Amino acid sequence: MQSTVDLVADKAEGISLQLTVLREIRRCLAPFQAGDRPISGETVISDGATIDSLTVMDMIMELEDRFAVYIPMNLVAEIRTVNQLAQTVLALHARR
Numbered sequence: 001m002q003s004t005v006d007l008v009a010d011k012a013e014g015i016s017l018q019l020t021v022l023r024e025i026r027r028c029l030a031p032f033q034a035g036d037r038p039i040s041g042e043t044v045i046s047d048g049a050t051i052d053s054l055t056v057m058d059m060i061m062e063l064e065d066r067f068a069v070y071i072p073m074n075l076v077a078e079i080r081t082v083n084q085l086a087q088t089v090l091a092l093h094a095r096r
Contacts, residue, residue: 017093021086024066028059029082041083067093 002010026039032051033039046056060071063085069092079085 018086018090021063021067021089021093022082024063025059025082025085028062039082041081041086043082044080045082045085046080063089068096069093 022041029039029043029045029051032055034050037043045051046053057076060076064070067089069089071088071092075088079088
């Protein structure tokens, strides 16, 4: 059984990773930010107007390298928002 200290440390590590993943996604999307609207979890990554599919794939590959995960194409096709992408990266990272 894990001690309380270990449980808190594990939770803190998970939160830190989550923030790092979100920060990295925002960094990748920053050049495509529309006006003064901040990039949030609900931001749609590709609506066809500001970021093309090649750029999205480059970002996906960068995230895969950074977090040592592989995001299958069938999952990529289902990802629309920053939160969905972050959750996918985190879930795959947890499986390693």
